[in-house]
Amino acid sequence: MTEMGRAAVYLGVGQPFEIREYPVPEPEPGAILIKITMATICGSDLHMWRGELDLVNHVGLQLPAIIGHEMTGKVAKLGEGVTTDSAGQPLAIGDRVVYRYFNPCGRCPACLRGEDAACGMNLLFPFKSVEPFPHFTGAYAEYYYLQPNQTVIKVPDDLTDEMVAPVNCALSEVIYGLDKVNLRFGETIVIQGAGGLGINATAVAKDMGANKIIVIDGIDNRLELAKTFGADEIIDMKEYKTPEERMMRVLELTEFKGADVAADFVGIPAAIPEGVSMLGQGGRYLEIGNISPGRPFELDPSALVSGNKSIHGVLYYSDEALKQAIDFLSRTKDKYPFDKILAKSYPLEQINEAFEAQDKGLVSRSAIIP
Ligand SMILES: [Zn+2]
Numbered sequence: 001m002t003e004m005g006r007a008a009v010y011l012g013v014g015q016p017f018e019i020r021e022y023p024v025p026e027p028e029p030g031a032i033l034i035k036i037t038m039a040t041i042c043g044s045d046l047h048m049w050r051g052e053l054d055l056v057n058h059v060g061l062q063l064p065a066i067i068g069h070e071m072t073g074k075v076a077k078l079g080e081g082v083t084t085d086s087a088g089q090p091l092a093i094g095d096r097v098v099y100r101y102f103n104p105c106g107r108c109p110a111c112l113r114g115e116d117a118a119c120g121m122n123l124l125f126p127f128k129s130v131e132p133f134p135h136f137t138g139a140y141a142e143y144y145y146l147q148p149n150q151t152v153i154k155v156p157d158d159l160t161d162e163m164v165a166p167v168n169c170a171l172s173e174v175i176y177g178l179d180k181v182n183l184r185f186g187e188t189i190v191i192q193g194a195g196g197l198g199i200n201a202t203a204v205a206k207d208m209g210a211n212k213i214i215v216i217d218g219i220d221n222r223l224e225l226a227k228t229f230g231a232d233e234i235i236d237m238k239e240y241k242t243p244e245e246r247m248m249r250v251l252e253l254t255e256f257k258g259a260d261v262a263a264d265f266v267g268i269p270a271a272i273p274e275g276v277s278m279l280g281q282g283g284r285y286l287e288i289g290n291i292s293p294g295r296p297f298e299l300d301p302s303a304l305v306s307g308n309k310s311i312h313g314v315l316y317y318s319d320e321a322l323k324q325a326i327d328f329l330s331r332t333k334d335k336y337p338f339d340k341i342l343a344k345s346y347p348l349e350q351i352n353e354a355f356e357a358q359d360k361g362l363v364s365r366s367a368i369i370p
């Protein structure tokens with residue numbers, strides 16, 4: 001009898017996930033079958049669920065599909081020829097792994113330049129219809145089919161699933177993004193938004209040697225968490241209510257020089273002109289939060305020209321950033337309470353409840369245990 005695996009299938013905006021079963025695939029040469037042990041719900045999954053991010057119309061996603069991209073698991077089956085992870089470490093059945101949920105083509109101008117995070121295939125690849133082989137191309141399921149050449153990194157035993165499940169999205173992207181805007185030792189950074197991305201960015205900026213980290217949010221427990229993760233100053237939006245007040249506060253906190261780097265982890269277009277207004281001479285702005293198309297913002301371009309400021313957009317990350325993320329966690333796991341970012345776990349069957357709870361803001365990041 002064919003072995004079957006369960007999946008929470010996404011049927012479209014406004015529809016509940018449905019649990020269905022599909023044949024467990026045999027890996028082709030170079031591929032790996034992974035038994036997922038934990039998946040997490042990312043802000044972008046919520047955007048899809050709410051209908052703010054329509055991948056069906058945007059990139060032609062075929063439904064039904066398994067969505068979700070943040071996950072970790074164990075090697076269940078190794079395809080022929082696979083003996084190591086992407087860093088050259090020996091890999092065997094039962095090993096815990098994290099992996100990129102996208103697979104750059106390796107045959108386009110961006111990949112050729114060594115900028116495979118910008119590969120056009122990244123957007124098209126992640127989720128496919130669940131019907132054809134290999135079925136399991138998303139996180140909310142029992143299995144995940146890792147394509148040949150898809151980046152995979154072994155997880156050391158001293159890191160928990162709670163720590164590593166969101167690593168292939170939030171943490172890796174933050175590490176890559178802060179490198180892209182060239183955050184340097186001794187610089188000042190403003191972090192807009194203390195959700196999963198912002199909290200990770202706070203800890204990474206600290207580790208990179210930022211001199212002052214200023215975190216902006218309006219929710220008390222997020223601000224508290226930011227402090228635990230290394231924020232030197234917080235700006236509470238309940239106290240500093242307008243963009244002008246917040247900009248003035250950043251100026252005060254930077255001896256009226258402005259920040260060297262500011263970064264959007266909010267996902268609201270208005271955060272961009274506000275963040276740019278907080279930059280000093282030569283400042284760099286990192287845009288990560290706004291992933292949903294069709295929501296423009298207004299900016300006086302002279303704000304960039306004056307002082308040679310720049311905006312750098314980042315989606316996805318390099319294969320190296322995934323390894324750096326795991327190494328960073330190993331190095332700092334006793335310093336920061338990474339497992340506190342995750343609030344609650346749900347079995348796969350309760351995925352609809354998990355999305356509702358996170359949508360209402362009852363939990364900051366929920367985990368799905370298939
Ligand atoms: Zn994500």
Ligand SMILES: [Zn+2]
Nearest residue numbers: 105108111119
């Ligand atoms: Zn490419």
